[in-house]
Amino acid sequence: MTACDFLHAVFDPTVKPPTGLTDGMGHPAGRRFDIYRNNVINGLSDALETAFPILRKLLGQKKFRSLAMAFSRLYPPTTPIMMFYGSELPEFLTQFEPTRDIGYLPDMARLEIAFRESHHSTDARSVDADELRTYLTQALDDARIGLSPAVRMVQSSWPIHAIWRYNTIDNAPKPVMAAEDVFVARPELDVTPHLLPAGGYRFIESLLSGNGLGAATVDAMRFDNSFDLTKILTVLISTRSVTSIGT
Amino acid sequence: MNASMHSFDHLPNAPGVGFKPQHFVDIVERPGAVEWLEVHAENYMGHGGRPIAQLKHLAEKIAISVHGVGLSIGGEGPLDTDHLARLKYLLNWLKPARFSEHLAWSTHDGAFLNDLLPLPYTDTVLTRVADHIDEVQTTLGRQILLENPSSYLAFDASTLSEVEFLTVLVKRTGCGLLLDVNNVFVSATNLGFDPTEYIDALPLQTVEEIHLAGHDKDQDENGKPVLIDSHGCQASEPVWALFEHVIDKCGPKPSLIEWDTEIPDWPILEAEAARIASILKASVA
Numbered sequence: 001m002t003a004c005d006f007l008h009a010v011f012d013p014t015v016k017p018p019t020g021l022t023d024g025m026g027h028p029a030g031r032r033f034d035i036y037r038n039n040v041i042n043g044l045s046d047a048l049e050t051a052f053p054i055l056r057k058l059l060g061q062k063k064f065r066s067l068a069m070a071f072s073r074l075y076p077p078t079t080p081i082m083m084f085y086g087s088e089l090p091e092f093l094t095q096f097e098p099t100r101d102i103g104y105l106p107d108m109a110r111l112e113i114a115f116r117e118s119h120h121s122t123d124a125r126s127v128d129a130d131e132l133r134t135y136l137t138q139a140l141d142d143a144r145i146g147l148s149p150a151v152r153m154v155q156s157s158w159p160i161h162a163i164w165r166y167n168t169i170d171n172a173p174k175p176v177m178a179a180e181d182v183f184v185a186r187p188e189l190d191v192t193p194h195l196l197p198a199g200g201y202r203f204i205e206s207l208l209s210g211n212g213l214g215a216a217t218v219d220a221m222r223f224d225n226s227f228d229l230t231k232i233l234t235v236l237i238s239t240r241s242v243t244s245i246g247t
Numbered sequence: 248m249n250a251s252m253h254s255f256d257h258l259p260n261a262p263g264v265g266f267k268p269q270h271f272v273d274i275v276e277r278p279g280a281v282e283w284l285e286v287h288a289e290n291y292m293g294h295g296g297r298p299i300a301q302l303k304h305l306a307e308k309i310a311i312s313v314h315g316v317g318l319s320i321g322g323e324g325p326l327d328t329d330h331l332a333r334l335k336y337l338l339n340w341l342k343p344a345r346f347s348e349h350l351a352w353s354t355h356d357g358a359f360l361n362d363l364l365p366l367p368y369t370d371t372v373l374t375r376v377a378d379h380i381d382e383v384q385t386t387l388g389r390q391i392l393l394e395n396p397s398s399y400l401a402f403d404a405s406t407l408s409e410v411e412f413l414t415v416l417v418k419r420t421g422c423g424l425l426l427d428v429n430n431v432f433v434s435a436t437n438l439g440f441d442p443t444e445y446i447d448a449l450p451l452q453t454v455e456e457i458h459l460a461g462h463d464k465d466q467d468e469n470g471k472p473v474l475i476d477s478h479g480c481q482a483s484e485p486v487w488a489l490f491e492h493v494i495d496k497c498g499p500k501p502s503l504i505e506w507d508t509e510i511p512d513w514p515i516l517e518a519e520a521a522r523i524a525s526i527l528k529a530s531v532a
Contacts, residue, residue, distance in 0.1 A: 002323065003322065003323040003324075003352060003355040003356075003364075004323075004355065004356065006355075006364065007355045007356065007358065007360070010360065010364075020367075020402055020403040020404055021400045021401070021402060021403070022400065022401050022402070022403055023400060023401070023437070023438065023439070023467065023469075023471070024398075024400070024401040024437065024438025024439050024440070025438070025439040027469070029399075029400035029401075030467060030468050030469070031467055031468050032399045032400045032437075032467055032473065033399075033400065035399040035473070035475065036362065036364060036365075036399065039362045040360045040361065040362045043360075043361040043362050044360075044361055046508075047361060076358040076359065076360065077358070077359040077360075077361060078357055078358065078359065079317075079327075079329075079330065079359060080289050080316070080317020080318075080319075080327075080330055080353070080354070080359050080361075081289055081292045081293075081317075081333075082289065082361060083289075083290070083292075083293055118296075119293075119296050119297065120293030120294055120295065120296050120298070121293075121294050121295055121296060122294040122295045123295035123296065123299075123300075149294070149295075150296075186296065189296060189297040189300060190297075
């Protein structure tokens with residue numbers, strides 16, 4: 001028996017268990033090998049269920065479980081850090097027959113990955129809101145702002161923010177078709193999603209690439225001329241996402 | 248819990264529980280009989296946020312034991328040095344009272360199975376596991392504890408018993424043992440050996456930590472009972488009896504309730520811890 005044989009048989013139920021396994025009392029191990037098969041697949045599926053609670057809710061327990069099992073057989077974890085397991089799931093959802101036609105699922109999976117990454121990201125102290133406002137009134141165009149390591153964004157042609165709200169908040173309105181970009185932040189220890197205003201995604205992307213506020217504003221305006229700098233700065237300041245400021 | 252009675256650089260001979268984030272407030276406010284906590288190393292390998300904030304807070308109040316589930320010490324290939332470096336980083340800032348891992352493998356050929364898989368007990372495997380333990384202890388700069396596994400099957404290839412295997416490992420590497428009495432009972436039932444004889448044959452003086460947990464009951468295709476190490480309910484009475492036997496033989500030890508699935512409300516864990524406390528006290532009296 002090698003670990004290779006064991007591993008292949010654990011992941012593929014059509015592969016015969018390795019030889020030389022017994023029940024400890026002189027009989028072949030028989031179905032006891034299935035206990036390891038079940039433990040491995042259920043353990044990985046449980047980890048995915050913890051990581052993607054909204055997907056699980058959208059698909060229902062049974063469908064999510066069959067998705068998780070199919071995914072974990074094809075994409076077992078590559079490190080023991082299960083909190084980051086499942087990064088290939090958005091792509092997998094577009095190939096998995098039972099889910100491939102549900103267009104918004106991959107973006108919901110991306111949003112849940114963004115939540116997890118934000119939850120576990122490095123702690124950073126945010127710039128005091130008053131100090132920030134004073135600074136920005138003096139040197140708006142030249143200012144460069146650094147954003148918290150907890151910041152994530154997901155761009156979607158689906159109403160993913162509304163879907164998230166509908167599945168997590170009592171009495172939230174039913175989602176209506178719209179393209180929604182979501183900003184994910186962690187003001188303290190709780191991760192929160194925010195609907196990005198028009199041009200907001202492009203603006204933050206520009207900031208993250210190293211541009212100052214002036215250049216990022218130009219970028220955002222080019223993309224959508226209804227871009228409103230005050231609105232996006234309010235999102236960044238209220239979520240304590242600005243961690244440095246300078247020129 | 249009385250901070251003045253002990254420092255947090257060793258585990259007290261008292262009850263502990265496996266920490267679950269949903270019990271954070273309960274533990275801080277009313278730890279009851281619980282005097283130390285165990286955390287899974289891999290859950291604290293993120294970069295920041297609530298998990299690490301909670302752990303830092305707890306480490307100021309109570310002794311912590313770190314339990315690794317991903318090092319794959321029994322693996323056929325070399326140890327994952329990236330993972331070992333992550334462990335070293337965690338242990339360096341947290342400075343826990345203990346670090347333990349498993350006699351098992353979980354990684355092969357770049358795939359991590361998130362489960363503790365069994366090993367044949369042969370001289371070749373013994374040498375490899377001993378080398379891995381040496382490497383871990385050298386890298387981490389501390390003694391580690393190795394936990395006995397729960398088994399559902401055995402290997403024709405084995406030439407040593409599990410007790411013989413563990414005894415030589417301890418002697419060769421200087422590691423200690425984490426004795427999981429539920430695992431002993433589960434394996435004994437599944438593989439048909441006597442759990443008390445197993446315990447009596449172990450080098451009990453090297454046991455530095457004890458685990459108790461619940462198991463599920465099933466049977467194989469021949470109608471023989473098979474126990475599953477589920478950690479999802481109270482420890483069974485035969486497991487408590489084995490625990491009392493261990494404590495009778497070696498005196499009070501840091502003893503922990505592991506409950507990882509179907510996690511109960513805090514008062515239930517606290518009551519399990521109180522049961523441990525009464526057994527430990529009785530052994531001294």
